[in-house]
Amino acid sequence: MGEPRLIDRHRAVLPSWLALFYDDPIEIVHGHGRRVTDSNGRTYLDFFAGILTNAIGYDVAEVSDAVRKQLDTGILHTSTLYLIRSQVELAEQIARLSGIPDAKVFFTNSGTEANETALMLATQYRRSNQVLALRNSYHGRAFATVGITGNRGWSASALSPVKVSYVHGGYRYRSPFAAMSDADYIKACTDDLRDVLQTGTSGDVACMIAEPIQGVGGFSSPPDGLFGSFAEVLAESGILFISDEVQTGWGRTGADFWGIQAHGMTPDMMTFAKGLGNGLAIGGVVARGEIMDSLGANSISTFGGNPVSTVGARAVLDYLLDHDLQANAATLGARLLDGLRAVAERHPVVGDVRGKGLMVGVELVEPGGMTPSPAAAVTVLEETRERGLLVGKGGLHNNVIRLAPPMTLTADELDEALGILGEAIAVANGDKR
Template sequence: MHPALLGRHRAVMPDWLAMYYRDPMEITHGEGRHVWDAEGRRYLDFFGGILTTMTAHALPEVTKAVAEQAGRIIHSSTLYLNRPMVDLAERIATLSGIPDARVFFTTSGTEANDAALLLATTYRRSNQILAMRNSYHGRSFSTVGITGNSAWSPTSLSPLQTLYVHGGIRNRGPYAELTDDQFIRACVADLEDMLGQTRPETVAAMIAEPVQGVGGFTLPPDGLFAAFREVLARHGILWISDEVQTGWGRTGEHFWGWQAHAEHGPPDMLTFAKGIGNGMSIGGVVARAEVMNCLESNSISTFGGSPVTMAAGQANLAYLIEHDLQGNARRVGGLLIERLRAVTAGLPVVREVRGRGLMIGIELVDADGAPSPQAASLALEYAREEGLLIGKGGREGHSLRIAPPLSLSVAEAEEGAAMLEAALKRVQSETEGRTQS
């Protein structure tokens, strides 16, 4: 760590701008699945800048596309025809699975969800939104208002009326002991009961992450959102799938998270961001034309659809598809999950290893089985000392988040699992020492 840089950071940045580690680190460069800090130490990156370095650090195909486009023109805005934007929109529209799809580009996932909320509330002439408990959808005023995770919702004020339903967390809460089928039926009954307490025709949309990201990589049984969709469709309520973290094949089994719940077809809208730009600022909304075109006022985007970011997105998406990184996420992710379950089986501090593909959560608890943010913070520190970067999440900040670039090799998965095993054994030992004292 450079104390001078940290001091400068604290002098000009907000106090609430969170940073990892007791001694925050400066990352100076990366290559493949590794990054280096300012002291020259190399780390295996299992978090990808919050699931954003999707394919690899310094991927030549992406850096070349960015440099070539920057040499032509960097910026024009949406007031002019933009070939790279149209090219990428065409490909995303086709991949989305949404019929007659339209694409609007933004610069972040927060802005994408904000735009989806604007479309839904305008289309339905309502400001009522259904959201999931333990959810996270962004840091803007509107998206904070639909975030069901109190640790990331700094104000109760909102332009929206939000109703929270069950289903985002499978292993905690009043339905945790039910079978998967019973769990789905109970959550659907809860949704129908909630709609019975309001006027369903005045509810605009339900927004949900197929796998909750900040929430700790929790996920419901497959089919839950299909069952929800059946209820929503009876009342004309839109379904927005927040694919900011689950999109582009990260879950391995599917290209989009919603496809694990596809019995009644695709969502009315999906939002995306993070990985598509491989570090460049790209977000967006895909919606069927009827919904996307409901705005009756003028609108533009100054930075959404930037020629440079669109070039990066095209190159990154092409690389992902041509190299079957979704398949790699399924194969290597499956191996990594099983390896992590094996190495943590004898550690009481680990309550659960869960996830899908290269989106893996490890829930940590104290000796009484209660969520332990202290254990998660220690694990983060010890993993760094081992040479591994990971993330954390969960409502109490008690879950580790494992999300490497999708090009992760088997050897790197094994190396990372061994590092994490060593870190968690140190956490277990320290936790036992505190309990005995």
């Protein structure tokens, strides 16, 4: 009797709710540039980047060298009870880039932990446990972040340490205001915000938290300016605004370094993670100093901001800036959107193509209407993999293909991916294979 398959061992000891892509899941064992290789020797062009985490690709010498140099010191960890030079230097850099006045930074290990920290800071600063969030949102898998997740598929419990009220705005394609102009859509959603404040809260709300582009929600986003309009309403009552930049930060949206900048406002706090570490576990919060310092108890982070992750993150951030990957995301992202919209014109299984920069969603529907088609999304997922391309899948109805390649993507690789996506979508549309 042979060695048990890895998938069988996985199912025996890991939770049943730990999702795996593909009918025959793959094990990725090697990567270089924008390509990864599985344990069977098959190589793929990666257009999901570890859920937007491998922001600059694989096997990047500048990052590997920085981490290796830190490892050579023998110090992998000291904790925040001691000074960590790379932590301070990275915090200084992020504070400058944030645009937040008198900014301070706290490092965590993930986006979930970053959002938990931001919620704790906001509720402490405002002395309120009331939070505003968007419908179709996702902010993490911990207790408070599940409590503010407006997507039933990712909300395991109704129990929560915060009282949440949900507003319209993030998912335009299926919004009751979808047919409106940008200006009218913004007005309708802002009016809804005012109504929720007056009817669903006691008035002393701590904060609103929002993703500039909803990640798990299917890369959906409102018109530019919506959150600026929201911020004006919030400011009337001193309500804080938290921008969840876990997926939209570091220039991925192309036009802006932070997703929230498209809305003409500066948030009180931003949370970040994923792409900053390019695979290293790091997240954090950058906030106005008085908010960051409002915590009325002792606190540390055992692993947050450790020497290895912060040395690596500094190398990633320097690489992003030195190679102007934001501009590359803008240029290639526009080509990706144009190419996919041309595919959509030929195939009615595509209901919507949306996104910014190298963060693009393709929503699949039953041809002839808007009925979500999760089956079509599964078909595209499997057909792209068969052709050597890895993509993501998500959305409220699990019918959205999510595309977020490393920001070092080349034009030739983009054309290769567009060709594969066109073929896979044609199969989902019912065309001959």
